[in-house]
Amino acid sequence: MTTPRPSAELRQPRLLLPDSPALIAGFGRGTLLTPDGELFSGPALEIGRRLRDMPPPMLVHAPATARRLGLGPFPACDLLELFAFCLPARPAAPTPRGLAMALDRDPPEDEEGLAALLPELATAMLRHLAAGRNAPLNRDAAALAAKLGAEVHWPWADSVLAALGQQARPSLDPLKVWRRLPEWEEVAPPPPPAQHPVSPADARRRLAEILGEGAEQRPQQADYASAAAGAFQARETRGAPNLVLAEAGTGTGKTLGYVAPASLWAERNGAPVWISTFTRNLQRQIDQEAARLYPEPAERRRRIVVRKGRENYLCLLNMEEAVGAASMAGILLPLSLVARWALATRDGDLQGGDFPGWLTELFGPHHVWPLADRRGECIHSACGHYKQCFVEHSIRRAKSATLVVANHALVMVQAALGGGEDGRPLRLVFDEGHHLFDAADAAFSADLTGGEAAELRRWLLGAEGGRSRARGLARRLEDLIGDRPDLLLPLEEALQAARALPAPGWPSRLSEMDEPRGTAEAFLQSVRRQILARAKDEEAGYGVECDLHPLPEAVAEAGAALAESLTRLKNPLQALHDRLAARLEDEAEELEVGDRIRIEAACRGLERRALMPLTAWSAMLGTLASPPRAPGLRPDYVDWFALDRREGREIDCGMHRHHLDPTQPFAMAVAAPAHGVLITSATLRDHAGAAEGEEDREAAWRAAESRTGAAHLPNPAIRAAVASPFDYATRTRALVVEDVSKGDPAQVAAAYRALFTASGGGALGLFTAVRRLRDVQSRIAQPLAERGIPLYAQHVDAMDNATLVDVFRAEEHACLLGTDAMRDGVDVPGRSLRLLVFDRVPWPRPSILHRERRTHLSEGQPKSYDDAIARHRLRQAFGRLIRRGDDKGVFVLLDKSCPSRLLAGLPPGVVPRRLGLRDAVAEIREFLGED
Structure with a gap:
């Protein structure tokens, strides 16, 4: 039965903006521009006093604005809400500059210019909505806007209705998105794949096709693609995959280097190649880069599928229950914006896909996260929305895709379950291969804890008091x-x-x-x-x-x-x-x-x-x-x-129980059943020094084979190494600050403040403990903001990591604090990342598990085992600095006790220098200020 649509009165679209001042917030101060053109910049107290006599201001990110001004929550016309309504599933960093870039506007540097730009941004969004008012996406947009205006007095409701040229009856029907989503259909099982190999020359030709005429010539990238082709040959022995270990220095272009032979093999043989990563950031990056292979959006959606665990996707049954809640006043607006996104999203991914992660900070995570199946309560085919389910769509699309971009956790869990819903892929590419040991460690472990056992009881008995759908x-x-x-x-x-x-x-x-x-x-x-x-x-x-x-x-x-x-x-x-x-x-x-x-x-x-x-x-x-x-x-x-x-x-x-060597079950359950496996990273091997001899290089390869599971497979791995094309000796500096006590929180915070100020922002601070990160953030956020340097922090700001990286990338003078997830897989080219500061040597945590591995997996050299882990982490962090040939960056370690042997793993030509904080600040100013 078709649901009757709310009646609407059609009119000519027009642009209507709220009669509001525009507000840009610094830390403890702000800039206010009235509709009459009066401009005021001053302290937060005066801004707050003026706002009391004005309509709700036009701004970007109301909670962050209030925090920076030191004010409590206040009514506002948040441009992010309008953006999420008018351009759902469109990426944008949640700052004035980020929003301007998303709307193809050049953001001014000064706050006065940004304040003047805000009404223009609102106008651009409304024009976009008016131009698409007859599109299927906007069929019920007027009824939804009318509902928001009537129920929660949404300040953009009249503007949206004017742009749509409609006056509609308020209705909740637009929230019932499952009625409009397409259904998947069962198809015949795919035939077995063919076994046509991909030669090195084939891989080079496909790479050239992807890059197109006139592209920058990268001989290293072509060499890498040739080596990767080794994983796409016909398997000769059961349980013995064609295994390639390929180390590709930063700047090689390894993503397209392996996409070239992988896509060619999939197209020739009629089966998907699975590309697995450790971080969501890299999943998204691979998906974006593969757009060069399939530029047409519809074909790209068919050819490239991103796969994650169920807990990452919007659950339509949870959505239905939220819509049917007795009292919707507090969730109507966030639910409406989620509904708009659900109609436009490519795959329903709430974590790192095209979902605006900043919605969780605008409205609180309790309004967004419960919409995913985070407690494993999926009832599969018993669900009334099974045929529209985003997860089921992605599972079925993956079976006929060319490339499936997954993550290590999903690939290993599926393998442990005998193939799982997606079946066993024949060809696997593991990017961020240096993380395979840790990913396998998590996937093949067992925990008999109160939390795990209580969760099993809930799954069996259902909810025992409280609100839950657990039946x-x-x-x-x-x-x-x-x-x-x-x-x-x-x-x-x-x-x-x-x-x-x-x-x-x-x-x-x-x-x-x-x-x-x-x-x-x-x-x-x-x-x-x-x-x-x-x-x-x-x-x-x-x-x-x-x-x-x-x-x-x-x-x-x-x-x-x-x-x-x-x-x-x-x-x-x-x-x-x-x-x-x-x-x-x-x-x-x-x-x-x-x-x-x-x-x-x-x-x-x-x-x-x-x-x-x-x-x-x-x-x-x-x-x-x-x-x-x-x-x-x-x-x-x-x-x-x-x-x-x-x-x-x-x-x-x-x-708790973990395998002593988790790469053994990985090799047997994941790699051995495949026909071809490529394991790649910029840091597969431990480079203990530039003057390595043949014996040292062989030992480094053997260690890489042990850490990736290659040593447990019958056939020897094909080894390949392609050096980075970047001139690290000229474009980088590495400094160890010797007069800061890493055990004194005040000294560490003061050092971060001084270093971040010296670089003028564009700095990433890395920590080995969340507690120390939070302490430093609380001490330096205001002093930096007073110097015009905004500070963002993982585990402090309620944004997911992908959104934090988007903000950091968009704001050239911003700084970001993070832990392990920011150390790997973050790609921020240009001046947005020009300084990286590590709070201390990232030694492995001295746990019982590490003690046993150090004893039994170190080949009698436990000290070298610890060194290799720390050296690898420092090298990974250093790799964030230079992402393009014209980048410049400084690496700083605030740990005078760092042994020189750990810094020997930095790229060739980089000579670390030990100096005091004052000299480090001067060095940063001189080196980064040359351009």
Whole structure:
């Protein structure tokens, strides 16, 4: 049935702006331009006083503006809201300059010019809306704007209606986007791919085609494409993929270098090539660069698919429940902007795709994040929006795509599940290959913690108080089970046994103030007691961990009791799984297609969400009953207990298990089944010095093979290395500041302030701990802002990393503070990144897991093992500085204790210098001020 559209009165479109002043905020001061042309620049208090006598001002990013002025929230005409309504799914950095660039305007440098530009930007957006008023996207836009005007008095409502030339009846129907989204259709399974190889010459020709005539000649890029072609040959032996390890120095152009042979192989053979990255930033970057291969948007959407986990996408069922909420006043505006985006988005990705990540900061993450399936509550084919589901669309598009751009976590989890929803790709490219060890470590580990066990209880029993859509296993399977005793009995047994898992409120019972409820909570309490008994006093307030052995009798008894409880839970769940699966064969002629799909989904859910973790947990608990491992004996797994704290508050506790060498399961589960694998990075090897001999180079390659899993595969890897074309000796400086105490927060903050001021912004500050990042941010944000240098910070600003990088890239004089995620995969060319400051040497965290790996994977040289990790991290950070041949940048390390051997891994020609802070400031001013 078609929903009747709200009636609308058609008129000629016209431009109508609110009668508002334009406001640009600095830190503690601002610039105000009235509609009459009166300009005022002054302190925040005076700005606030004037605003009280004026209509809501026109500005960009109301919460950030209020923060910078030191004012509380105030009504505003936020241009970001108008942008999200008029140009949904269009990228823009959430600053005046960023918005101007998104609208193809040249932003002025001074605040007065920016204030004058704001009305022009609003006009440009409204003109765009008026020009497309008859487009399908805007079919219900007037009704939505009218609803926003009537319900929440949205200041842009009249402007939008005027631009659309309509006066419409307010309606919530435009929020029900699932009614307008296309449905996917099942198609026949694809035929098996052909096996036509890609030669090095083929790869070079395809690269030339992508670059086009007149493109800059990069011999290194063509050499790299030739080497990458080795991963696209026919496999000769089962379990022995064609494996290429390719190190490509920064500036080589490796993305298009591997896209060339990958796309050619996919087109010739009729199967997709999966490109996997570690960070969302690089996923987006690859997708953007591949536009040169398929410039037409419709073809690019068909050929290139970005794949992520379900928790990244808009869930239409969550959207429907939000629309149906009893009181919508607080969420109507953000929900409306999400609805506009949902109609325009390419793939429904809420994390790093075309979603404006700054919406979470405008309205609060609690209005956006719950719209994704962040708790694993997807009911698959039982959902009324299954045919419109963004995730299901992407899964099906990926099967017929040319390139699938995924991430390491998804690829490895799918492999661990036997291929998963996407099947097993035959050809894999792992960019950011230096992260494979860490990605495999996360994917192939197991955690028997209060949080994980409580989540399994919630999945089985559903919501036990509070608001949640979690319906529990009985509700999800009721249509499939009906009144069949063979299915009802194991279900009831499982649900009864699930009550042994941590009950709601379990964290408050960890401290032994209350009696534990069930064997899981009793085990957690005993583990917590052992951890605290062996913790050092100085660890109070921080997360702590301890070895399993010597194991107190109380922990052993609690573990044995929990193991019995898990067996009582697993056995009926396994019986339920097997009996449901048997229906697919026993009732093959009677089952409807929908029922068959739902049974398959139910079996898949039982296996992944319950049986697999229960199997792992039982194995872990079995370790407690075994005698301790003899000292010095190499283990297959590393087990330990941990108590997690956040800001001094205990949040979780339990037992953890990781593979000693996680590249072994990666090699067996991910690489071995493939026919061809390319592992690439700018930093695959550990370069311990420029004057390496042949023996050192061979050792560096062997270490790279160990860290990537190549050493566990039968065929030797093809090795390739292409040097960076950049002149690092001329274009960079590396400084170690020796008169700053890294243990003194005030000194560290003062150093950051002085260095960032010397560069005039354009600086990235990297930290090895979030706590120190926040401390420095709180100390230097205002002093920098008073000098006209805005400061943004990961873990402080409520924007996702991709949006923070967009802001940093757009604001040439801004500074950004971040941790590991900003150290890798961030591409900011030009003067927006001209200084990089590391707070201290990024040594590996001294954990039990690292202790065991240092002992058993270091080939008898534990010190060199630590050095290699720290040297690699410093080199990765240094690589952020120079992204183009004309870039210039300074690398600064605020750690006088840094050994010179760690800096030997910097690019050839870079000679680190040790000096005081005053001289470092002078050096930065002179070097960066030459242009």
